[in-house]
Amino acid sequence: MDLDLGLVADFLVLVEERHYGRAAVQLHLTSSALAKRIQRLERQLGVALVERDPAGVLAVTSAGRRFATAAVPLIAQACAARESARAAPARYTLRIGVPAGTGGILKYFDMSGIAREVRRSFPETRLVRQDVPFPVLTRCLPDHQVDLLWTFAPVRHPIVTSFPLTAVSARIGVVAARHTLADSDAVNVEDFSEEPILYNPAISEEWMNQFWLADVRPRREARLVETDVGTFARVLRQVADGTAVIATVAEIAPFLGPAFRAVTLTGAAPVAFHIACRRTDRRGAVHALVEAFQALGPRSLLGGGPH
Secondary structure, X not given: OOOOHHHHHHHHHHHHHOEHHHXXXXXXXXXXXXXXXXXXXXXXXXXXXXXXXXXXXXXXXXXXXXXHHHHHHHHHHHHHHHHHHHOOXXXXXXXXXXXXXXXXXXXXXXXXXXXXXXXXXXXXXXXXXXXXXXXXXXXXXXXXXXXXXXXXXXXXXXXXXXXEEEEEEOEEEEXXXXXXXXXXXXXXXXXXXOXXXXXXXXXXXXXXXXXXXXXXXXXXXXXXXXOOOOOHHHHHHHHHHOOOEEEEEHHHHHHOOOOEXXXXXXXXXXXXXXXXXXXXXXXXXXXXXXXXXXXXXXXXXOOOOOO
16 A cells, blocks of 8 residues: 555644644645645545535544544654665774784785775775784683774684685794804794794684694694793794794784894795684674674785795
């Protein structure tokens, strides 16, 4: 049924005023124009709503009274819907956690394309990057500190699901500029693993292991230098101040200052990137972002050695 809500609203004013003339003045219409509008509404409904006398005084029919009662919430809902449509859209923010100090690597991903893909279905989504200290990489999603986590390893937690991405990166060594390996373009990963390597026991093993080269030799043979730092900037500070080295992803190299040297690690297995979210998070925008990361992947991860 075609029902003109403007005619319905006029009818409610007429019912309240009980007089065509007064209702017409309130609606900025002539009495005849209002009468014609009510007649149109009656034709739409197929029932008589009012009985009019020559003086303009009217009586509302029983059908008109029933319709008026039902029409009040109808008009209220229509007004609310209109205001909702006209209101400025609210921004929908998704916080993407990254290991603290490594967010610059995201420039190698087509983040503009990923954002466009999410906004096709969720147009008001805003993506915000949030640094996550290394020791809380496993807890940041269960604790609702972030909505998604982009990282270098799957997250092992019962309420977190990790999705591997198509992007992988070569591992490199980072040494101080005065280190004996500083002038080496490439070093075999097994030889590099004999160096003292920084190690934070507070960081989950799945994330930490690949950066102290646990896949190269057993732990009992590793020369691990314990540290409690939780950001990449502080890790680099310790490398610059001492003789310990680190292994990391190749995309870090462009962000190293003159105090450091990047060394290609030949024979090292690549690092795979992952995106993770809470298993219990049913929000469509979250899953759209996961799918966008998986579908679009990297724009041009370097991953071939020092840059």
